[in-house]
Amino acid sequence: MKVFLAALLFAAVAAVGVSMILNTIQEPSSVAFATSGARVGDPGNNLIGPNG
Amino acid sequence: MPVSSSTLKALLPWTFCTALALLLVLAHPAAAQLSFKPTAEAVQEDKLLNALKEGDKITGRISIPDAMAASLIQPAGRDWRDFHRRKLPVIGGVAILGMLALLTIFLMVRGRVRVHQGFSGTSILRFASFERFTHWLTASCFVVLALSGLNISFGRILILPLFGPEAFATMSAYAKLAHDYLAFPFMMGLVIMFLIWVKDNVPRKLDLEWLKQGGGILFEGKHPPARRFNAGQKGIFWIVIVFGTLMSVSGWFLLFPYLPANVTVLQVWTVIHAVIAMLFIAAMLAHIYIGSIGMEGAFDAMGTGEVDLNWAKEHHSLWVEEEQAKGHAGSTPRPVAAE
Numbered sequence: 267m268k269v270f271l272a273a274l275l276f277a278a279v280a281a282v283g284v285s286m287i288l289n290t291i292q293e294p295s296s297v298a299f300a301t302s303g304a305r306v307g308d309p310g311n312n313l314i315g316p317n318g
Numbered sequence: 319m320p321v322s323s324s325t326l327k328a329l330l331p332w333t334f335c336t337a338l339a340l341l342l343v344l345a346h347p348a349a350a351q352l353s354f355k356p357t358a359e360a361v362q363e364d365k366l367l368n369a370l371k372e373g374d375k376i377t378g379r380i381s382i383p384d385a386m387a388a389s390l391i392q393p394a395g396r397d398w399r400d401f402h403r404r405k406l407p408v409i410g411g412v413a414i415l416g417m418l419a420l421l422t423i424f425l426m427v428r429g430r431v432r433v434h435q436g437f438s439g440t441s442i443l444r445f446a447s448f449e450r451f452t453h454w455l456t457a458s459c460f461v462v463l464a465l466s467g468l469n470i471s472f473g474r475i476l477i478l479p480l481f482g483p484e485a486f487a488t489m490s491a492y493a494k495l496a497h498d499y500l501a502f503p504f505m506m507g508l509v510i511m512f513l514i515w516v517k518d519n520v521p522r523k524l525d526l527e528w529l530k531q532g533g534g535i536l537f538e539g540k541h542p543p544a545r546r547f548n549a550g551q552k553g554i555f556w557i558v559i560v561f562g563t564l565m566s567v568s569g570w571f572l573l574f575p576y577l578p579a580n581v582t583v584l585q586v587w588t589v590i591h592a593v594i595a596m597l598f599i600a601a602m603l604a605h606i607y608i609g610s611i612g613m614e615g616a617f618d619a620m621g622t623g624e625v626d627l628n629w630a631k632e633h634h635s636l637w638v639e640e641e642q643a644k645g646h647a648g649s650t651p652r653p654v655a656a657e
Contacts, residue, residue, distance in 0.1 A: 269454060272451060273452075273453075274454070274458050281496070281502065285495075285499045
């Protein structure tokens with residue numbers, strides 16, 4: 267049972283860790299797929315969400 | 319030919335009208351085009367799509383750094399959509415429901431595979447802690463990946479009518495997040511599993527004999543010799559490795575959709591991901607069945623790590639001999655489960 271719970275915990279921690287790493291190294295779509303001339307200002311309040 | 323003055327008078331209004339019309343047409347070319355009724359004669363979408371051949375695309379020019387956005391119309395996308403809406407549910411239904419039906423019939427006809435000699439009360443270590451950790455890491459991720467993946471394919475048909483749109487959308491959003499991020503510990507478990515168990519899963523001649531004798535499962539009281547993993551377990555191992563690798567590679571392209579060369583390649587990977595997923599889930603149902611209700615004493619191997627010595631002798635006789643030769647086997651008293 268301890269091994270099973272340890273595996274579940276590790277899976278959860280690894281998943282959260284990967285999400286944090288990816289969110290750090292990846293650009294939001296509002297930046298990655300727009301030229302600097304077309305970027306919206308203040309994305310959190312402008313049509314798309316803060317992580318859009 | 320002489321023309322009478324009355325004839326000239328009759329033609330005068332017509333000549334005037336014709337000259338006026340010609341003047342209007344020359345002055346406003348657009349007015350002339352209107353006579354072709356563009357809304358009726360223009361290319362219709364259906365005709366346009368039907369005229370495009372396999373692999374054709376209508377593309378445009380874009381200035382944003384997203385090359386795929388330049389594909390405006392890709393007729394192959396209709397086949398892809400048709401696959402996901404019509405063919406995939408059939409493949410999934412046949413694979414998963416078919417496997418469940420087979421296992422149910424097998425349980426009804428064959429019953430549980432019992433320990434023929436009865437429990438000995440002595441146990442032998444089958445899997446060390448790290449092996450069980452790796453198994454449960456991969457297995458727990460697989461269960462979440464499978465359920466959240468099935469929700470993508472079947473949720474709209476099966477769950478949406480039960481939960482309603484708001485609850486279904488919220489659940490699907492969290493399921494998608496779990497699917498995306500638990501894929502990474504799943505891939506990690508897959509790699510570790512391969513490294514620690516591949517040496518015991520190389521196919522050998524002995525496996526053919528095991529298969530010929532029905533693996534000691536089809537026929538009551540007959541137990542062909544096997545080393546640490548028998549042919550059935552080796553089959554499951556290689557299914558996990560091959561299918562798991564295909565799911566990982568295709569899933570990687572779905573996670574990072576700008577890695578494939580174009581939309582068509584991405585669509586091919588989604589089809590591979592979906593079909594392998596259905597087959598993978600069906601195969602794992604058989605694995606779960608034989609590791610739990612299908613075979614008495616089998617769950618202990620991954621539960622506590624220790625199995626009854628008689629169980630081990632019946633299903634892995636050569637492995638028990640090897641372990642006993644090393645002095646590892648049959649030293650731990652084990653409580654016999656009440657039946």
